[in-house]
Amino acid sequence: MNNNPYMPFKARLVGTKFESEDRSLKTFEFEIIDDEIKYLPGQFCEVGIYGKGEAPFGIATSPTEGKRLKFTINKAGLVTSFLHESNKGAIFGIRGPLGNYYPVEQFKGHNVLIVGGGFAFTTLRSLLIYLLDHREEYKNIEVIYGAREPGLLMYRDELFEWEKREDLNIHLTVDKEFPGWSGNVGFVPQVLERVAPSSKDTYAVVCGPPVMIKFTLPVLKTLDFKSDRVYTSLEKRMKCGIGKCGRCNIGHVYICKDGPVFSLQELEHLPPDI
Amino acid sequence: MMKKIKKEDFLDYLKNWGKIVEIEEGIDVKDLFLPKEEIYLVFHKKKDSVEQDEFRNIERKVVFNIPPCYAKSIELLDFNFLREPLDSFYKERRDSILVVVKACRNPHNFCFCTSLGNSPFDRKGDIFIFEKDGYYFAEPLTDRAKEVLAWDKYEDVSQDEFKEVELEKQKVEKEIEKFDIVNLDKKLYSVFNDKIWKELSFRCVNCGACTFHCPVCYCFDIQDVDRTNWGYRERVWDSCMFSIYSYETSGHNPRAERHARMRNRIMHKFAYYPVSYKEYQCVGCGKCVEVCPTGFDIREALLRLKEVVNE
């Protein structure tokens, strides 16, 4: 990171790709100019458009993929709309890496269960690729990923490649029957219940919309996952990204600096201010 | 050591150190270290590139005659801004401003510094002074204060004079309302879901005056200003009492309700800050009481909370 945490690295947009059929999600690939951002899965960056502002996005690439960074971004407000209209070659200011990361060291020698929903799959992609690139260090890897409809599943080409792999179990699901879809049908928590992965020696990472999280956690509990073995990544409105501006607190903890990754056990000790 | 120095001489030394700024209000003290509006990045857009420069506007200054509570508030700001990652803008200002604290001999009706374990005669800042008949009794408290003048050249205050300062201190301390809020911090967690917050925030109109005037409230926003081919990024004061403060683009807002914001303001000061730094984030200056248009009184709130946590 720069000496001054408020000053961004200059970055060039080198590629874009629509990630969902409704064109609301787009993946942006950046090259940091004359520098490098070293990160681990789960960390995020503030991506800034000079003159418009900055917004936080989870890093969707794994550090094992090289120096370029990808973010998959939902078109939502000011910054994200401008991003969606930007062309290759444009210059942005990126600050990062920010926040903590999934405890990949701690996961070593264990099974890892990844449960994702909707467009929160970004840093889960990073995590999954990281684990696969260090495959021998982890035991079983099980992934459950769902979206409302097939067209909203992100990174589809990769998902279908992963489905073919022997060293990974991936269960894709969509909320309801869809012409041409032969995979699972049902909400993520239901699929989790059906798959019923063993909690023995297993860490679970859960990211998705609030309702998915709400119904997934009880299932994990019935499967006997302990709260210090379940991790999630939180979001709050952010500005500084470094624990200074005060905005993203839950109790004394700042999501941007002390998070965004927390175990359920850590969250149990915080006031319910989410 | 407390030295006796002629007023004019002392002021000359300070002038040599930096531009003297005489201010009274906590809001202005905070503004010196964390300006209301601080441009920190200037950019120029070229055809295929952007130039960005770090922008700084920092001057050597002496903040003169502030009461000890406002020097204490700077110490509390330090916790946030000097911890890792270091806030370099704040740090540079901190290093370029000498803080000269004057014994507070005229507390007002809203003061409650002693309830927080502070004293109107606390030795705070770089130099502590007490004014007497054309002289300052002055005490250097930091290394850089020792370099402001050749202290050894001056004689120590006499024992009688020293006693006078002590007596005055006791007299002023007695004038200040004192109540006990020791150990309130941990108990506040138990009333997080209590209806007390609705009661306390009932009249609040979310104007944010309490937080802007508070010398320890530091929340800020970051904004971009776009001109045709250039522009800048700045940080500006913000307030947790505004509902958009925590409003997310999805529409979700964890503190959409007034009482949730009041709760966060009070818990941040009296429960969360102590977890991180072992101190309340309040110096008892009473400014928030003085400026609130609806008469919200943090002293009453704390006493009410004390009742509720003990119920």
Ligand SMILES: Cc1cc2nc3c(=O)[nH]c(=O)nc-3n(C[C@H](O)[C@H](O)[C@H](O)COP(=O)(O)OP(=O)(O)OC[C@H]3O[C@@H](n4cnc5c(N)ncnc54)[C@H](O)[C@@H]3O)c2cc1C
């Ligand atoms: C750790 C983290 C990771 C994220 N990862 C992704 C991601 O991978 N892909 C994605 O599409 N979105 C992600 N988001 C959400 C994304 O940051 C917001 O959608 C984005 O800030 C909206 O910016 P805007 O300028 O388009 O919207 P506006 O409504 O115009 O927002 C104005 C400003 O509000 C702040 N803001 C508003 N909503 C949020 C929010 N939910 N979280 C944080 N700041 C907010 C930002 O500072 C933004 O600049 C993430 C948020 C966090 C906190």
Ligand code: SF4
């Ligand atoms: S009394 Fe009010 S204004 Fe003064 S430090 Fe405490 S909270 Fe801030």
Ligand code: SF4
């Ligand atoms: S000054 Fe009073 S009315 Fe305004 S936000 Fe603070 S408590 Fe509410």
Ligand code: FES
């Ligand atoms: S975004 Fe500023 S404190 Fe977290």
